[in-house]
Amino acid sequence: MATVSPPWAYTLQLPHDPRAPGIARATLRTVLAAHDLAGLTPTAELLASELLTNAHLHTRGPYALRVRSAEPNRLRIAVWDSDCEIPPAFTPGGARAGVRPETAETGRGLHLVQACADSWGAHVLGSARGGKLLWAECGHESAQR
DSSP: OOOOOOOOEEEEEEOSOTTHHHHHHHHHHHHHHHTTOGGGHHHHHHHHHHHHHHHHHHOSSOEEEEEEEEETTEEEEEEEESOOOOOGGGSTTOTTTTOOOTTOSSSOHHHHHHHHOSEEEEEEOOSSSOSEEEEEEEEHHHHTO
16 A cells, blocks of 8 residues: 655744854755655755855845655755845746856856756745745756756
């Protein structure tokens, strides 16, 4: 008899602190191990790291990491922050916008997300909390790329 795992989600609220992205990555590894998804760790950690770093570098307030099961063996990793501006790389037609010269030391993170994720997107949130949500999905097939 097949066992169906119920959907799950975890949200980690983070202060604007340089240690927060590292704490979030450690939490992500623990969550994936607890749900027998350790095989997704390298891809999921890269996606989370880039989204978290973007939130930390480009906003002044708190941010949050949300990880949820999208379907069996798939994850959606999302990062909320208080800034309503969607980065150019996450806007329609903006996949190539803002590509940095090879000598630049920054500016490639969201392009890495696009390259490593099965799907990705962004939403401006109109609720009382406001801000935006950047998300990326990955599954076992993307972990083997």
